[in-house]
């Protein structure tokens with residue numbers, strides 16, 4: 001496909017150099033994410049997320065457990081970045097997202113990782129928790145493109161983003177895989193220390209959808225472009241499923257691909273909060289599925305009581 005992924009298009013390719021300069025400048029008084037810490041990360045100062053100049057990577061590998069059009073048959077080339085700009089009390093990845101397990105890597109090394117994953121045959125480069133290291137990713141991408149990178153990038157985010165930063169990614173990211181975790185700021189404050197999450201999350205998701213639209217797939221049902229929204233159902237409707245689904249159907253499209261996740265486990269510090277220190281019940285999850293249907297959303301994945309995905313959409317084949 002000519003000029004696919006988007007970053008190979010000549011105009012986007014030359015814009016990338018400017019974007020790297022622009023975003024490294026932002027790192028000098030860091031306002032990369034809604035925390036707006038103002039620390040000078042080019043001098044290795046650290047703000048809320050705990051990352052200085054260079055990214056920390058926990059692991060990189062072909063991932064076969066993502067949604068079927070992302071993992072495909074050869075896996076999604078996943079790079080797990082350590083640290084995060086959210087502090088979710090229940091984070092299942094807390095060892096690297098909160099405790100920082102991983103190694104500091106240069107943009108050159110990060111570029112090598114992308115090329116290695118491409119050499120293994122992965123369908124895409126899946127950047128997990130990229131928000132706080134976006135400038136460094138752009139720099140690594142520039143290096144990797146010079147060395148022959150030609151598979152699409154997935155921006156796999158918790159969704160705590162500044163819309164103006166997402167605008168910078170236009171023409172670079174073909175696929176956004178983004179969480180919509182909360183609709184209520186009372187809960188985002190209590191469980192993720194981010195009172196302004198719902199507002200920034202919704203505005204950023206709108207920008208993502210403006211850029212890439214609904215998901216598109218190739219002849220092998222691998223995603224080539226578009227938005228997938230993940231919504232993790234939390235106990236006691238803390239994730240505000242109905243409000244989130246209403247937002248998607250009213251503000252985006254009823255063809256948006258949604259992954260409605262039932263796998264919540266009370267990891268990390270969830271034990272401190274009785275209301276989230278258990279799994280989601282079958283009834284709670286079924287209610288969430290009902291919200292999806294009532295909002296006319298029928299594209300994506302829901303899960304049965306064994307955690308098996310059931311596809312209910314119109315654009316791609318069943319995976320079971």
Ligand code: SF4
Pocket residue numbers: 030031032033034035036037038039046047048049050051085131132133
């Ligand atoms: S990316 Fe990190 S340092 Fe920068 S504003 Fe966000 S939390 Fe603060």
